[in-house]
Amino acid sequence: MQGGTPQQAVHAVGLALKNCLGLICDPVAGLVEIPCIVRNGLGAVTALASADMALAGVGSVIPADEVIGVMLDVGSSMPSEHRETGLGGLAQTPTGRKLTEGLQEQRRGKSAKPLAEEE
Known part of the structure; x- marks a missing residue:
């Protein structure tokens, strides 16, 4: 989109x-x-x-198709808590748990207060 070659796009x-x-x-x-x-x-x-780096001549030493393959390997080897479950990372901080509890209460109809006001 910035006028580069297909090879530059792959490097980007x-x-x-x-x-x-x-x-x-x-x-x-x-x-x-x-x-x-x-x-x-x-x-x-x-x-x-x-994209700017690729247009300036910086190439990806590891080819893009190999990077994509490694992304699958890395993602597959991660603990399930870190794969969109909400059971790890920021979701399990005290604030993350509080926000989750507040949203669950809203969904049960126990709280009329919007989640954003609880932050």
């Missing part, structure tokens, strides 16, 4: 994906807002920086 993919290799998925209260929305924003910045 490799550069960007290596930067998030091993990132856990730990949604708080099962919501993508915490912390995923911030991570997605930073991922977009990484993608743009990777």
Whole structure:
């Protein structure tokens, strides 16, 4: 999209994906807002920086297809608590547990207070 070659695009993919290799998925209260929305924003910045680097001639030493394969290996070897279960990471901090409990109460109709006001 920035006028690069297909090879530069592939290098940008490799550069960007290596930067998030091993990132856990730990949604708080099962919501993508915490912390995923911030991570997605930073991922977009990484993608743009990777594209700029590739356009400047920086290549991914490890080919993008190998990086993608390793992402599967790393993700598969992670404990289940870190794979979108909400059982590990930020979801299990005291604040994360409090937010989860508040949302569960809202869903049961016990609290009229919006979750955002509890933060």
